[in-house]
Amino acid sequence: MAPTHSGGGSRFREASSLGRFPVRCDRPPERRKPGIARTTTDAGSTPRGEGERAVILNTIQSRVRTSPAYRAIADQVRYRRQDVSGTVPKIPALPYLYISPFFVLFAVFLLFPTVYTLYLSFFNYLGASNEVLLTVDFVVFQLTIPQIANLQFVGLDHYTRLLFQDSLFHQALFNTSFIFLVQVPLMVVLGLATALVLDAKFIRAKSVFRTLIALPVATGLVAYSTIFLLLFNGDVGVINYALETIGLGRVPWLSDAWWARITLVIAVTWRWLGYNMIILLAGLQTVPEQLYEAAEVDGASRWQKFRFVTLPQLRPVLLFVVVSSTIGTFQIFAEPYVITGGGPSNATITIVQYIYNQAFLQLNLGYASAVSVALVILVSIMSIIQIRYGGAE
Amino acid sequence: MATIDITKLRKEFGDEGEQIVAVEDLDLTIEDGEFMVFVGPSGCGKTTTLRCVAGLEDVSSGSIEFDGVDVTDQRARERNVAMVFQNYALYPHMTVRKNIGFPLRLSTKQSSDEIDERVEEIATLLGIESLLDDKPKELSGGQQQRVALGRAIIRDPEVFLMDEPLSNLDAKLRSVMRTELQELQQELDVTTAYVTHDQVEAMAMGDRIAILNEGRLQQVGDANEVYRSPTNEFVAGFIGSPSINLVTAEVDGDTLVGPGNFEYVLDDVSWVDGRSRVRVGVRPEDMHLVEDGAGSMPSEVTVVEHMGNENFLYARMGEVDLTARVPSKMRPPEGSRVRFDFDEEDLYLFDVDTQESVKTKTGETDVGYEQYVHNSV
Numbered sequence: 001m002a003p004t005h006s007g008g009g010s011r012f013r014e015a016s017s018l019g020r021f022p023v024r025c026d027r028p029p030e031r032r033k034p035g036i037a038r039t040t041t042d043a044g045s046t047p048r049g050e051g052e053r054a055v056i057l058n059t060i061q062s063r064v065r066t067s068p069a070y071r072a073i074a075d076q077v078r079y080r081r082q083d084v085s086g087t088v089p090k091i092p093a094l095p096y097l098y099i100s101p102f103f104v105l106f107a108v109f110l111l112f113p114t115v116y117t118l119y120l121s122f123f124n125y126l127g128a129s130n131e132v133l134l135t136v137d138f139v140v141f142q143l144t145i146p147q148i149a150n151l152q153f154v155g156l157d158h159y160t161r162l163l164f165q166d167s168l169f170h171q172a173l174f175n176t177s178f179i180f181l182v183q184v185p186l187m188v189v190l191g192l193a194t195a196l197v198l199d200a201k202f203i204r205a206k207s208v209f210r211t212l213i214a215l216p217v218a219t220g221l222v223a224y225s226t227i228f229l230l231l232f233n234g235d236v237g238v239i240n241y242a243l244e245t246i247g248l249g250r251v252p253w254l255s256d257a258w259w260a261r262i263t264l265v266i267a268v269t270w271r272w273l274g275y276n277m278i279i280l281l282a283g284l285q286t287v288p289e290q291l292y293e294a295a296e297v298d299g300a301s302r303w304q305k306f307r308f309v310t311l312p313q314l315r316p317v318l319l320f321v322v323v324s325s326t327i328g329t330f331q332i333f334a335e336p337y338v339i340t341g342g343g344p345s346n347a348t349i350t351i352v353q354y355i356y357n358q359a360f361l362q363l364n365l366g367y368a369s370a371v372s373v374a375l376v377i378l379v380s381i382m383s384i385i386q387i388r389y390g391g392a393e
Numbered sequence: 394m395a396t397i398d399i400t401k402l403r404k405e406f407g408d409e410g411e412q413i414v415a416v417e418d419l420d421l422t423i424e425d426g427e428f429m430v431f432v433g434p435s436g437c438g439k440t441t442t443l444r445c446v447a448g449l450e451d452v453s454s455g456s457i458e459f460d461g462v463d464v465t466d467q468r469a470r471e472r473n474v475a476m477v478f479q480n481y482a483l484y485p486h487m488t489v490r491k492n493i494g495f496p497l498r499l500s501t502k503q504s505s506d507e508i509d510e511r512v513e514e515i516a517t518l519l520g521i522e523s524l525l526d527d528k529p530k531e532l533s534g535g536q537q538q539r540v541a542l543g544r545a546i547i548r549d550p551e552v553f554l555m556d557e558p559l560s561n562l563d564a565k566l567r568s569v570m571r572t573e574l575q576e577l578q579q580e581l582d583v584t585t586a587y588v589t590h591d592q593v594e595a596m597a598m599g600d601r602i603a604i605l606n607e608g609r610l611q612q613v614g615d616a617n618e619v620y621r622s623p624t625n626e627f628v629a630g631f632i633g634s635p636s637i638n639l640v641t642a643e644v645d646g647d648t649l650v651g652p653g654n655f656e657y658v659l660d661d662v663s664w665v666d667g668r669s670r671v672r673v674g675v676r677p678e679d680m681h682l683v684e685d686g687a688g689s690m691p692s693e694v695t696v697v698e699h700m701g702n703e704n705f706l707y708a709r710m711g712e713v714d715l716t717a718r719v720p721s722k723m724r725p726p727e728g729s730r731v732r733f734d735f736d737e738e739d740l741y742l743f744d745v746d747t748q749e750s751v752k753t754k755t756g757e758t759d760v761g762y763e764q765y766v767h768n769s770v
Contacts, residue, residue, distance in 0.1 A: 293449050294482035296469045297554075298544070299500035308495070312486035 117369045121158055123151035125365035149365070158370035169371060171346050172354040175261065175336075179350070180329040183265045188321055190269065191276035192314075196306075198277070199284045210281070214274035221271075225338035228267045229254075232339070257347030260340045264348055267335050272328065276321050283317030284310065319390040323383050330379050351375050395459045395551040395584050397423040397446060402455035404441050415441040417608040419455070426582045428575070430599030432589055433631070438608040439588045440556055446586055447554050448472045459551060470500075475545035476554040480561060481537045483529040483544075489516070490525040493543040500548065515543045518577075535566045542574075546581060553578070553585040559594065571598060592632050596620070604628050626748040629674050629741055635705060635716040638680070640673045641745065649673055653711020657689040660737050664752045671751065674741030677705070680717035680733045682725070688732030690715065694725050706731070 064070055126149070133147040162169045194213055198206055216224065231238050232253040240250045253263045287310060295305045311318075333352040336342055342349035342357075349357075351371065359368035402419040405412045416438040423429045431439040444450040446457055448469030456465045464472050475496070483492050494512045497503055503511070516522040519539040529537055538558060545553060558574070559567045575598055578585050589595055595602045596616040604611045604619060604627075612624045623629035629637050642651035644665045649657045651673065665671055680690070692710035704724055706717040708731065717733055725731050738756035743749065 288482070290478050290480065290482035291484060293469075294476070294478060294484075294544075295495075296449065297447060297474060297476045298496040299470045299548075301470070304499055309484065312484075315486075 120366050120369035121373050123366045124154050126150040158367045172349045172351045176350045184325045187269050191280050194277045195280035214278050216271045217275045221334035225335050229339045232263050260348045264335050283314050287313040323386050326382050396425045398458040400456045403453045405453045414608050419610050428578050428585045428600040430587045430595040430602045432595035433605035437605040439605050443554050443588045447474050447476050473550050474552040475550035477541045477545050477558040479557040481541040488526050489540050496548045515547050519543050534562050553583045555587045621754040626743040635677045637674045637676050638715045640713050642673045644668050652713050654691050670745045672743035675735045677716040677718045679735045679739035683732050683734045688734035690733040694727050694729050
């Protein structure tokens with residue numbers, strides 16, 4: 001709606017200015033003008049006939065728009081519109097109606113599943129159910145709400161299980177934490193480094209590099225994971241072939257617990273580096289140039305400028321990158337699912353993958369819900385610590 | 394502290410093919426301890442010159458020397474200059490204490506205690522000792538300005554550079570800070586280059602004033618000199634507020650004839666020897682209202698601005714607009730016909746083509762205290 005509106009406005013300005021100086025209509029437009037000229041672009045770059053047609057159209061339009069008859073009608077329309085908007089009744093609740101679609105969708109697809117997950121985590125799931133949960137009598141009709149599942153209340157059993165008994169969950173927690181501890185610092189440092197390089201004045205073809213680095217974000221999760229699976233294949237993968245060629249020997253990328261986790265770290269870093277780099281680059285570009293100049297005059301070296309100007313100025317952006325990477329890493333699923341399958345011997349199974357296994361392979365929906373709740377708590381704690389520590393203001 | 398020698402300074406911006414010359418062949422010496430003000434309209438190259446002196450811009454050609462040492466290729470951090478920026482450029486994440494102490498922390502081996510002591514000393518000097526633990530965003534414009542000054546002076550720089558430091562302040566604070574800056578500069582006796590677009594500020598503050606236009610130095614001199622003896626029409630027009638009145642006149646024997654029945658008979662015809670046309674300049678403060686029938690500038694009053702202590706009369710003489718400063722008691726109604734006159738010693742004449750000065754003020758500059766007192770009585 002908005003673009004049409006502003007386009008109309010600028011076209012009108014264009015027309016009226018042409019109307020006042022009719023001489024200008026006879027010449028092709030010298031520079032790019034708003035409104036009509038925008039669609040035909042510069043006369044030089046398009047075929048001549050098109051440019052001339054635009055000028056003729058322009059002239060006709062401006063003649064029409066400046067004619068007394070047109071103006072009289074337009075004024076009448078404007079007055080009517082003012083009258084109408086004055087008589088439209090004010091409905092106090094109307095704004096809420098306008099914003100309600102979001103809340104409806106939010107409630108159905110986010111709020112309900114969240115609350116229901118918490119609810120489920122105290123039950124054992126026994127199977128689907130068609131039984132009626134409750135019936136609401138609206139006199140004219142009856143609304144029956146079905147019981148979604150057959151549930152058996154188990155209290156805090158699931159939580160005690162995941163805390164004290166489930167060694168596979170502990171393994172998943174360890175794996176995820178390992179990936180987090182290696183991957184997040186690596187990605188933040190790399191992201192900052194690439195952003196700094198791309199922000200430097202002497203780099204040419206910045207947009208090309210920027211696009212290339214940011215491109216992986218646009219690739220499909222499964223597609224890129226599959227390619228990594230092929231690249232890092234221990235026997236026929238290109239990576240090992242290259243390593244062998246330069247005399248470094250093969251690395252058991254997917255068959256060794258340690259290297260399998262490293263493979264995941266590399267994959268995730270490859271995909272998300274560009275995203276973080278773009279955010280950090282945007283942050284870097286908001287640092288006022290004068291602060292660097294002031295620091296330069298104050299005697300700061302390059303490193304000191306980075307340390308005392310760039311880093312503090314970038315702090316909120318860095319915090320965002322760290323927190324969002326943390327959340328992202330704790331939710332990692334597709335990469336281990338496709339590349340390692342959680343193996344070798346559960347060395348790379350992640351929490352979300354474990355939830356998936358519990359929920360959809362073993363149909364332990366209750367227990368999977370409990371693990372999900374635990375994950376939310378864990379990520380929340382991490383984020384709160386980071387925000388407390390990293391964002392003093 | 395340091396004498397600054399600028400020789401044949403040239404600075405171009407832009408890529409090859411489409412170059413903009415910001416500063417062209419600028420020669421200037423700023424004496425040790427001098428307060429030099431660079432003034433000119435926007436885009437005249439004054440800030441670029443200052444940034445070249447600071448080392449924030451590479452020069453295209455020419456050289457800059459501090460006390461005979463060529464610093465042209467040195468970076469800003471190697472030059473021992475301090476700079477106050479227009480928007481202060483305080484480090485937003487640091488307290489006032491850290492901001493002021495920052496240059497010492499970077500460039501000296503002083504201990505933290507020594508630095509703190511020095512910061513407090515400077516803060517007391519500037520009257521901001523109670524703000525030391527605040528962040529810049531909690532401060533008013535004037536306070537930020539003082540912090541920026543503090544950061545500049547703490548290092549005892551050889552050269553002090555200020556880029557329109559007062560232009561973000563309101564009018565009243567600006568005049569207060571103007572005086573403070575001058576006092577501070579005199580106290581520290583540091584060579585200072587100061588950029589402003591405000592000619593009043595330039596006149597009030599500078600030991601000498603360098604007037605630039607379109608990248609070229611027009612004139613260097615003290616306030617009196619540039620006001621009384623401008624080298625060309627541009628300087629005459631730029632210095633003085635309201636601006637000088639300028640009229641193109643034909644020379645007819647000993648008479649200057651211009652638009653709207655302007656006629657002025659010269660006592661000394663030698664000024665216009667061999668000229669058929671000349672640009673005539675009269676400052677608003679030199680125009681007197683005279684009675685009907687007399688005077689050389691018959692005109693019609695268009696607007697009267699009451700300043701309290703005086704009035705500005707805006708009038709039209711033919712197609713030329715005139716401005717006159719007259720005593721506040723004189724308030725002719727708008728639309729009335731008036732006549733102005735001026736003394737020949739206050740007359741400026743400029744060449745029509747080159748715009749160079751032909752004649753500037755010739756009256757005595759210093760009448761002496763006794764005579765002044767005598768005249769006033």
